[in-house]
Amino acid sequence: MNINHHLDDATLMSYSAGSLSQGMALVVASHLAFCSACRERAEMNDAVGGVLLESLDAETIEDDMLAAILAQIDEPETSIIEPQQQTPRACDPEIPMPLNEYVSGPLDELQWKRIVPGVAYYDMPWQGRGVSRLLRIAPGKSMLTHTHNGNELTLVLRGSFSDEVGRFCRGDIADLDDQIEHQPLVDSDEDCICLIATDAPLRFTTLFGKLVQPMTGF
Amino acid sequence: MNKRPPGDDVDNIIQLKQAEMASADWSNLLGHLAVKPDKRLYARLFSHFAPKVKAYIVRLGVALATAEELTQEVMLSVWRKAHMYHPEKAAASTWIFTLARNQSIDWMRKQKYPQYSLDEWSETASEPGQGEQKVLSDRIAAAIKLLPEKQAQVIYMSYFEGRSHGDIAGRLDIPLGSVKSRIRLASEKLKQIWGGDQYEH
Numbered sequence: 001m002n003i004n005h006h007l008d009d010a011t012l013m014s015y016s017a018g019s020l021s022q023g024m025a026l027v028v029a030s031h032l033a034f035c036s037a038c039r040e041r042a043e044m045n046d047a048v049g050g051v052l053l054e055s056l057d058a059e060t061i062e063d064d065m066l067a068a069i070l071a072q073i074d075e076p077e078t079s080i081i082e083p084q085q086q087t088p089r090a091c092d093p094e095i096p097m098p099l100n101e102y103v104s105g106p107l108d109e110l111q112w113k114r115i116v117p118g119v120a121y122y123d124m125p126w127q128g129r130g131v132s133r134l135l136r137i138a139p140g141k142s143m144l145t146h147t148h149n150g151n152e153l154t155l156v157l158r159g160s161f162s163d164e165v166g167r168f169c170r171g172d173i174a175d176l177d178d179q180i181e182h183q184p185l186v187d188s189d190e191d192c193i194c195l196i197a198t199d200a201p202l203r204f205t206t207l208f209g210k211l212v213q214p215m216t217g218f
Numbered sequence: 219m220n221k222r223p224p225g226d227d228v229d230n231i232i233q234l235k236q237a238e239m240a241s242a243d244w245s246n247l248l249g250h251l252a253v254k255p256d257k258r259l260y261a262r263l264f265s266h267f268a269p270k271v272k273a274y275i276v277r278l279g280v281a282l283a284t285a286e287e288l289t290q291e292v293m294l295s296v297w298r299k300a301h302m303y304h305p306e307k308a309a310a311s312t313w314i315f316t317l318a319r320n321q322s323i324d325w326m327r328k329q330k331y332p333q334y335s336l337d338e339w340s341e342t343a344s345e346p347g348q349g350e351q352k353v354l355s356d357r358i359a360a361a362i363k364l365l366p367e368k369q370a371q372v373i374y375m376s377y378f379e380g381r382s383h384g385d386i387a388g389r390l391d392i393p394l395g396s397v398k399s400r401i402r403l404a405s406e407k408l409k410q411i412w413g414g415d416q417y418e419h
Contacts, residue, residue, distance in 0.1 A: 009405035010398035014383060017376035018319040018331065025332045032334035039334065043308065044358075044412040045405075049319060050312030051359040052377050054241065058269030059276055062286060066264050069294050070257060098332040126329060150384045150394065179395060199384055 003035045005165075005172040011151065012038065016045030023124060023132025023197035027153040027173070029098035030195055034171040094157060099195060103134070107158065107193055112136055119143075130198040137161070137192045142185040150200030152176045154184075159192030161185060236266060241309055241355045248313065249305035251297075260297055263310070268293050271318045277378040278322055288325055292318045309355035323380075354412060361411050369404035372397055 007015075007028060014020050015028040032039050091097065092106045102124055103110065112120035118138035126132065130150065137143065139159075154174040161168050163184040168174055176182065186192040234243065244266065251259050272289040280288060295317055303313050323331040362370065375381045375389070383401075387394045 008398070008402070009409075010383065010401040013373070013401050013405055014376055016319075017373075017380070018323050019376045019380045019382050019385075021382065022327060022329055022332070029332035029334045041409070042334070043312075044409060046316050047309060047312045047355055047358055047412070048362070048373070048408060049315040049377055050309050051355055051362060052374075053267075053270055053274055053315040053318065054311040054355075054359070055362075056270045056273040056277070059272040059285075061268050061272060061289065065268065065286070065290050065293070066261060069264070069290060069297065070261075072294055073257070073297055098334060101330065101332070177394060177398065199382055 001034050001171045003037070003171045005168055005174060006035065007031060007038050007041075007173055008175040009041070011153070011175050012041050013045045013048070016042055016049055021128050021130060021132075021197065021199050022126055023128055023130060024151065024153055024199055026098060026102070026124065026132065027155050027195050027197045030096040031155050031171070031173045033096040033098055035173075096157070107134070107136075110134070130200055132197045133195075135194050135196050137184075137186045137194075139186050139189055139191065142183050150178065150198060152198045153196065155195045157193045157195060159186060159188035159190050161192050161194075162187050239266065241311060241359075244310040245305045245308075245355075248296075248300065248303050248310040251300040252303040252305070255297075255300070260300075263296065264293055267296070267311075267314050271314065274315075274318055274378070275322050278326070278380050280322065280326065284325075288322060292321050295321065311355060357411050358408060361408055365404050365407065369400050372400045373404055376401070 011020070011024070011028060015025055020028060032042055091100050094107055095103055103122075110122045112122055114120045118141040120136045122134040122136075124132040124134075134157075135143075143161075152174075154168070154176075156168050156170050156172050158170060160170075161184040163174070163182045165174065165176075165182065167187070168184075174184075244263065247259055247263055250256065251263065268289055271292050272285050275285040275288050275292075276282065292314075296314060299317065303310075320331050320333065323329075362373070365373070371390075372386055375386050381389065383394055383397045386397045390397070
């Protein structure tokens with residue numbers, strides 16, 4: 001896949017550190033499933049974790065832990081099977097593997113909820129401070145102009161959009177923070193579907209945006 | 219890294235005292251476990267890594283008794299998943315860190331930390347530039363020690379305390395952008411070493 005927009009170093013490091021919210025981590029993992037260049041950088045950040053683990057002073061371990069593990073090892077084969085990994089679900093090729101855990105079935109068959117004409121969303125099944133959802137925007141429509149109090153990740157799964165930063169197609173990620181005010185415009189012939197996450201609520205900068213803010217849940 | 223045939227060095231490793239084991243030795247040892255289950259090797263690995271895994275989990279803010287349980291789970295999965303480990307792809311400490319991280323987060327959030335796929339590790343095992351991961355880890359360790367305090371601090375807060383950028387910004391009373399630029403600067407230095415560009419002692 002030809003990917004032109006990649007993850008910020010700071011986002012990637014926090015992903016490896018395990019310090020991203022569930023929603024942000026899902027977007028990062030989904031981009032990594034597409035992007036070998038970012039995957040290689042993620043491996044370096046994992047190695048940083050390994051080095052830091054190695055640098056820690058040892059904590060005392062109960063004497064019988066090793067014996068307990070060795071006893072468990074000797075249990076019959078059946079305990080070794082890990083249910084999640086043994087039954088890979090039928091996977092729609094449009095859906096990146098990490099997202100496949102939470103979205104079953106083709107994107108077109110999801111229960112989309114309309115915000116305004118041409119804009120719909122599908123929420124991820126968890127609650128957090130920020131937003132974590134799929135967003136579906138019709139051709140020619142634009143997201144409301146907004147800035148962020150925190151970070152915002154947008155991964156394109158279908159179609160494309162353009163904003164002040166550039167053009168984003170399938171696999172591309174927009175990794176933005178509060179330095180940027182932007183208004184993405186869908187420029188593909190088909191609906192643009194993105195996986196998005198924020199770590200804080202968005203701030204809309206137009207009056208209309210402020211009016212619909214309570215409605216959109218952003 | 220000189221390439222030795224598997225099995226050749228295992229007895230030498232076993233003879234080494236704990237303190238003499240370098241990062242590469244642990245990776246070789248786990249590499250042997252990947253090919254052939256061996257409780258004697260596992261016990262060596264356990265006595266080195268279990269106390270560090272517990273220290274990591276405690277730092278994340280998990281209570282001691284739970285940390286003990288979680289450590290046992292992580293170390294059990296080291297045995298059970300050992301066949302998925304590739305010494306040419308990652309150092310033993312890296313691989314064990316990712317297991318400890320994922321299982322700790324899963325426990326703390328009651329939600330699986332999204333991963334891009336451990337299985338792909340095996341498929342992409344022989345990408346260019348690989349084969350020296352174990353040595354690279356030693357270099358990264360040296361480089362982390364040389365980072366300016368402010369950069370090291372945000373890295374520690376990310377990895378050891380699991381803090382988000384916003385959380386770190388609040389704690390240190392600095393703008394979000396400063397947190398990110400500190401992490402970027404540190405990342406830039408580490409990348410140069412990882413990529414093999416002009417590493418100077």
